[in-house]
Amino acid sequence: MxxxxxxxxxxxxxxxxxxxxxxxxxxxxxxxxxxxxxxxxxxxxxxxxxxxxxxxxxxxxxxxxxxxxxxxxxxxxxxxxxxxxxxxxxxKDAKTLRIGLCWVTGGEFLRRLIDRFGSRYPDVILSIEDIPASQCMAAIRRRRLDIAFTHDLGPVTSCCSDVFWQERLFVLLSSRHSLVGKPAVAWSDLAQMSLLVPAGPEGPRPDLRLLERIVADGGPAIQTSWADQATVILKVQLGQGVTFAEESYARTVTIDSAMWKPLEGHNSVSSIRAVWLDSNPKLSVLRLIGLAKNMAKRTSDQNGERCMRSQERCTAG
Structure with missing residues (x-):
């Protein structure tokens, strides 16, 4: 033969x-x-x-x-x-790593992760795109995306999932708001206010499960509207409510007639997780996950060391 x-x-x-x-x-x-x-x-x-x-x-x-x-x-x-x-x-597609961002503004961790991955594996083409929450899991399962970074979507079936980093939340207040003098605020401080949430196609998207917890814990009432982030910010400037974002967004966006204040207490941190398919054969996916885990561990160890040094200074004082 x-x-x-x-x-x-x-x-x-x-x-x-x-x-x-x-x-x-x-x-x-x-x-x-x-x-x-x-x-x-x-x-x-x-x-x-x-x-x-x-x-x-x-x-x-x-x-x-x-x-x-x-x-x-x-x-x-x-x-x-x-x-x-x-x-x-x-x-040919194996040389492309398709990354989806689902309601995630980015953050220093994600920027460093992608930058470091690109430096180590320059032959891999990185494709980054936004993906609606309703399509996130299907895009991963059908391998239209190789990995997605998102907030808590609830139970994840048939896919792998892991939390790699957390970001502190900041609230945007009008410069005339009575709380602008406080170094940090809690959701309970805003109980009588409206929390403005954009429902338009543009701008960073909040974690819906986090919103549910905020309301359940006595926080402000949620007010959603078909508007982009710019319209919501204008309403905050006019004193019609407050809005919030992750620290990576708040630290880089200065708003006239408004001030970002860090949140403290319950529900003041947003967890960002990665979702991917374990059967995805691309080596670049495993490499990105491994790099993210190593970076997350180093960040955790550094935070622990800072806390220990702070406690030692307090004890010595």
């Missing part, structure tokens, strides 16, 4: 002869000698122990048995070519 590669070559010659009705024209299309086409067609007939073609001075035509066999063989051949093409596409 001839090898798989040879078998595919023999089929290619036979199909060319069928399509062109002539060994000479088939050879011209394949850019080989006519004798090469004739020799390989004969080898295929010997392999099958079947006469595929009748030959005369006008060219070649399929025998009845040859026509029936070619129809079946061509269907399998075309499917095999499609498989090879898809495999080639998959290999």
């Amino acid at each position: 001839t090898g798989n590669g040879n078998a595919l070559r023999l089929l290619a010659y036979a199909f060319a002869a069928v399509d062109h009705g002539s060994l000479r024209r088939a050879a011209k299309a394949l850019r080989v000698r006519e004798s090469s086409v004739s020799r390989n067609v004969l080898k295929l007939e010997q392999l099958l122990d079947m006469q595929l073609f009748e030959r005369d001075f006008r060219g070649v035509r399929l025998t009845e048995a040859g026509g029936a066999w070619i129809d079946v063989a061509r269907a399998h051949y075309d499917g095999l070519l499609d498989a090879f093409i898809q495999c080639a596409r998959d290999n």
